[in-house]
Amino acid sequence: MIRIYLKQAWELLKQNKLFSTLYIAGTGLAIAMTMIMAMIYYVKLAPVYPEVNRQNTLYLTGSCFEKGPEGNHQVVRWAVSYKALQEWFYPMKNALAVSAKLANGDWSENSYIQPADQSGDFHVNVRLTDPAFFRIYAFRFLEGKPFTDADLSSGICTAVITDELARRLFGTTEGVVGQTFRLNYTDFRVCGVVRSASYLTSKSYAQLYVPYSVVSDYREPKYGAPFLGAFSVTFLVENGEQGVALRNELKDIVRRENLANPDDWQVSFWEQPTTHLVSIFQEYVSEELDVWATVRQFLLVLLVLLLVPALNLSGMIASRMEGRLPEMGVRKSFGAGRGTLFSQVMWENLLLTLLGGMLGLLLAWVVLYAEREWVFTVLDDWADAVPEGMEVRVAGEMLFAPLVFLAALLLCVLLNLLSALLPAWNSLRKPIVSSLNEKR
Known part of the structure; x- marks a missing residue:
């Protein structure tokens, strides 16, 4: 019976080309x-390469140091120092791995490579980090391995580079380990080559990774506060329970430090370290995330994206059903029941919805790929332009997310069925005589 319904629906689709085209479109x-919005957040939240541990990754990106009485009160907000790393964070027990990133404007924003062929300097994105970074993020090494703790301690100029940068520098990704290149007029030795991450995975993305100890003053604190500096910290935990234990451990460290030095700088980390989910939606680490406000915002967007088109489609279906009343009257006179006719209308609507779903999926893929340099930041409060020389790569795992598509399609099928339900039911309730006498 369903096969017959679908065959009839296909014939009606060909007979009513204008209606079918508008409905599918x-x-x-x-x-x-809906898919574009869902995929934007899928890329931000889902475990994609190399950030496959997002669910168990925590971040500490800011700190607050206060000192002095009310009349001469000083407040400084930044990150943490090398001393804080050594005394507080690296020794923490409730973490599988602890990694630090040094924010240095001269390196992060103004790093240039001087090619051996003297073809001209070009800008690269550099991440100043430590070996634990490669234990948190699952980079695929095509050759070599990460730099070591000994490299970090000695300040040796070594680097892990991406395959894209390797091809640009050496024309290949093979036999690259051990070769040298000039970065900011300093010779660096390649110790490993990794598969490139996407610019969209902002927690891990860079074109080359070097030990933060290559910066001469990395040990120096800032603004006279011994634990204030430019390091942000990333933690890998086993599960949510260990994440809670990690926060409690940090609170104990802060409490002991503040009690031991009541007349010195008092430190606060708010509710950090934060989960990856919170870090995406929280604008400032010092503010408390309003979860319900965020949920309401997304529900409103979904309402506009899905309910408004459903209402328009409901009007189209109502108009179409009025035109089909004589047909329904004839079928009733030959014994077709109201339930049979109603099932046919629903299957016709489902076929059109599925065709529209395929079209919508293709449109979403085209937009996400063709406009990838801006579309993934369209929902951000503070969107940064893609730096020159950075290519926004969209991997297959980012676009081909079957569960996201099925969820969006099921929601649209539900709304479209509801949009067809009332017009179809009202039309089929009319008596046979009224249906047969209805003008086309």
């Missing part, structure tokens, strides 16, 4: 917009 646009 309307459904496709609704699904495309």
Whole structure:
């Protein structure tokens, strides 16, 4: 019976080309917009290469140091110092790995490579970090290995580079380990080559990774506070329970430090370290995230993207059902029941919705890939332009997310069925005589 319904629906689709085109296009646009929004957050939140441990990754990106009485009160907000890393964070027991990143403007924003062929300096994105970084993020090494703790301690100029940068520098990704290149007029030796991450995985992305000890003053604290500096810290935990234990351990460290030095700088980390989910939606680490406000915002967006098109489609279906009343009257007179006719209308609507879903999926993929340099930041409060020389790569695992598509499609199918339910039911309730006498 379902096969017959679908065959009839296909014939009606070909007979009513204008209605079918508008219906499929309307459904496709609704699904495309929903898919684009869903995929933007899928890329931000899902375990994609190399950030496959997002669920168990915690971040500490800021700190607050206060000192002095009310009349001469000083407040400084930044990150933490090398001393804090050594005394507080690296020794923490409730973490599988602890990694630090040094924020240095001269290196992060103004690093240039001087090619051996003297073809001209070009800008690169550099991450100043430590060996634990490669235990938190699952980079695929095509050759070599990460720099070591000994490299970090000695301040040796070594680097892990991406395959894209390797091809640009050496024309290949093979036999690259051991070769040298000039970065900021200093010779660096390649110790490993990794598969490139996407610029969209902002927690781990760079074109080359070097020990933070290559910066001469990395041990120096800032603003006279011994634990204030430019390091942010990333933690890998086993599960949520260990994450809670980690926060409690940090609170104990802060409490002991503040009690031991009541007349010195008093430190606070707010509710850090934060989960990856919170870090995406929290604008400032010092503010408390309003979860319900965020949920309401997304529900409103979904309402606009799905419910408004569904209402428009409901009006189209109502108009179409009025035109089909004589047909329904004839079928009733030959014994077709209301339930049979209703099932046929629903299957026709489902076929059109599925076709619209396929169209919407293709549209979403085209937009996400063709406009990838800006579309993934369209929902950000503070979106930064892609730096010159950085390519926004969209891997297959970012676009081909079956569960996301199925969820969006099921939601649209539900809304489209509801949009067809009332018009179809009202039309089929009319008596046979009224249906047969209805003008086309």
